[in-house]
Amino acid sequence: MQQTAERGMESVNVTFTDWEGVRHVHLDEVTRSATVAELLDEARRVMDLPIDTSYQAVLEGRQLNRMDTLEEAGVDSDVEMEIVPEVHAG
Secondary structure, three states: OHHHHHHHHOEEEEEEEEOOOOOEEEEEEEEOOOEHHHHHHHHHHHHOOOOOOOEEEEEOOEEOOOOOEHHHHOOOOOEEEEEEEOOOOO
């Protein structure tokens, strides 16, 4: 049980690439208790992407739920994710 609690406090290193493969950002020591939304906001800010667009994190072809923590989303250290604009049908 204690091992699970300790794992939740770990930090991860994550690299984001934009959907065009032009911009990259490496975020070091992000706590696993941070939400995917918080990580996306930081990546968007560092990449200087437009703030009037919502973004989605994609890991190995799977869109991550913005409300999940990195631990809940299964984000391990040293992964590369893609940041893509959210598409709304309508």
